[in-house]
Amino acid sequence: MTVNEAITLGRDCEAIQIPSGVKLTLSAGTRVRLTQSLGGTYTVMTETGLLAHIAGKDADAIGQEIAPSPTGGAGVVAEEPVEKLVWDQLKTCFDPEIPVSIVELGLVYLCEVTPLPFGHSVEIKVTLTAPGCGMGAALKAEVERRVLTVPDVKGVNVELVWDPIWDPSMMSEAARLQLGLM
Helix, strand or coil, X not given: CCCCCEEECCCCEEEXXXXXXXXXXXXXXXXXXXXXXXXXXXXXXXCCCCEEEECHHHHHHHCCCCCCCCCCCCCCCCCCXXXXXXXXXXXXXXXXXXXXXXXXXXXXXXXXEEEECCEEEEEEEECCCCCCCCCHHHHHHHHHHHHCCCCCEEEEEXXXXXXXXXXXXXXXXXXXXXXXXX
C-alpha cells in the first residue's frame, strides 16, 4: 500500500478525527486515501476531507495485515536496559499529521524509569505541537500501550504537559531535515 492510494474500507472501523481527537466510526464502503502509515498506525483522509487516525488493530479494514502486538510481562528478561527499550518504543509513536516520531519532534519532555521490587515503573511527560490539538488523549493511550510492551515494565504514567510550550526549535536536526526546514 502506498501513500495517497485510494482505499475502500472493507468493514466498519474505529478512528479518531484529527485534530479534534473525537472518536468516530468509519463505515464499510467509505473511500479514503492513505496519507501516512508509520509505527503500525494509519492516517487517512475521506473524500469529504475528514482526516482520521486508524489504530493498527483495525489495519484489516484498509486491507493491511494486523501486526501482532509485542508483549512484555512476567518472566521476560530484557537484554538491554529498560530505559533504552522504552525510548525505542517512544520512537515508534508518530504524530498523525507529521510523518516524524514524537521523539524526533521533541514532544517527549521526560522519560524516567524507576526500579520496583519486581519490575519498573515509567513516568513520561509529553506535549503536543499545538495546545488546541485534540489528539492528546489518543497520543497518551498510544504511548502507554507501546511502553507497556517493554519487558519488565509494570506500570506507566503518561502526563500531557504544556510547559514549556513546544516550538519547532525542539525538533531534532534529523526531523528538521526530513521536513525540509533546514
